[in-house]
Amino acid sequence: MVETKLCTDCKQIKQIMFFSKNRTKKDGLESQCKECRKERKREYNSRPEVQEKIKSYRKKYQDTHKEKLQLKEKKRWASEEHRAYQKRYRINNRERFRKSNRMYSKKNKPALTVKFHVNIAKAKGLFSEWSVEEYKEMMEHFDHKCAITGKKENLEIDHFIPLSTGHGGTHSGNLAPLNASINQSKAFLNPFEWIKGRSDKEKEAFNKLVKYLANLNNLTVFEFKVYVYWCFDNKKT
Structure with a gap:
């Protein structure tokens, strides 16, 4: 029974x-x-007072056994079993990771954008000193629009003096938000030559952009223009 x-x-x-x-x-x-x-x-x-008590205990334990926990976690992540588990988990939750990555990129766009362009300049051995605060100031200055067309969609960060010249670098005085199509059109061309084939309205916006960048570089518009031409005439590889 x-x-x-x-x-x-x-x-x-x-x-x-x-x-x-x-x-x-x-x-x-x-x-x-x-x-x-x-x-x-x-x-x-689930009670608030118990949650606080558990949180306090965990923090105290983690602080007391910090080195032990770090070593344990390091061994766990280095194990073949855990690597295989991570691989399976990512495959089975591919869409979840994509969604998470999209949300992270959207939430941290300024920091990721700055890091991306700074690293490119560093890799080329060029000057790279640009902060998230400077990125936000630039975007606010142009009202989060393309500096040439005024469009809000498909914005990219353009190096006024292309890094391919071996000059310019990544800093506030060489950067501006441009619509993707405009940025692709400008590409590696001398901006002062490129703008000659654009509309009168775009030329007017371009002149304002040049004045903005010249001011950040503590130069007159004429001095800045001379410098840009010099960069293209004296390219570095």
């Missing part, structure tokens, strides 16, 4: 296999079944 017991919480008669052992009890079993005890524990742990 299968032994049974009444759960004091859900009032259901269940087999003793559904009750945890407790030596302090007369029958050696808990009064509540395993499921009811889990529910009680979940309810207890």
Whole structure:
């Protein structure tokens, strides 16, 4: 005959296999079944004061055993078993990772944009000193629009003096937001030569952009123009 017991919480008669052992009890079993005890524990742990207590305990434990936990985590991540698990998890949750990456990129766009362009200049051995604050100031100056067309969509960061010349670098005095099509059209051309084939409205906006960049470089418009032509006449590889 299968032994049974009444759960004091859900009032259901269940087999003793559904009750945890407790030596302090007369029958050696808990009064509540395993499921009811889990529910009680979940309810207890959800209380604000208990949450704070658990958080405080965890922080204290992590601070006390910091080196031990770091070593344990390092070994876990280095194991072949964990690497295989990570690979399987990414494959099975590909769409979730894509969504997460899109959200992260959108939330951290300024920092990622700055890091990307700074690293490109560094890789080419060019001057690279641009901050997130300077990026935001630039975008606010142009009202988050293309500096030439005034369009808001498909914005890219353009190096006025292309890095391919071996000059210019990544800094506020050489950067501006441009619509992707405009940026691709300008490409590696001398901007003062490129603008000659554009509309009168775009030429007017271009002149304002030149004045803006010349001011950031502490140069007159004429001096800045001379410098740009010099960069193209004296390219470095």
